[in-house]
Amino acid sequence: MPKDVQGVLRHARLATTSDGVSGFASALYFGSYHHEAILAVLLFFEWRRRRIRLPFVMALAFFVAMHGFLTPIADSPRFAEFAKWFAQI
Numbered sequence: 659m660p661k662d663v664q665g666v667l668r669h670a671r672l673a674t675t676s677d678g679v680s681g682f683a684s685a686l687y688f689g690s691y692h693h694e695a696i697l698a699v700l701l702f703f704e705w706r707r708r709r710i711r712l713p714f715v716m717a718l719a720f721f722v723a724m725h726g727f728l729t730p731i732a733d734s735p736r737f738a739e740f741a742k743w744f745a746q747i
Contacts, residue, residue: 686732690725694718 697718704710731737 686725686728690721690728693721694725697721 697714700714701710701718704714
């Protein structure tokens with residue numbers, strides 16, 4: 659990826675988070691919302707072209723399911739303890 663594109667993406671990411679990503683839960687939310695938004699935009703453009711491809715639909719379904727299943731895990735105190743323990747290894 660060219661360096662100018664990386665810089666633009668980095669600035670766009672920093673512009674969309676007010677105080678940065680402070681932990682696993684906020685990184686999970688940030689990543690999930692952006693994946694879902696990008697796939698929704700892709701599906702919208704595919705719908706306008708009257709040609710919706712199955713991989714986009716399946717990817718969106720996967721990310722929505724992952725977001726739904728991982729949210730309670732990311733918010734649990736037991737996972738926070740495990741993450742702190744794992745970070746010390």
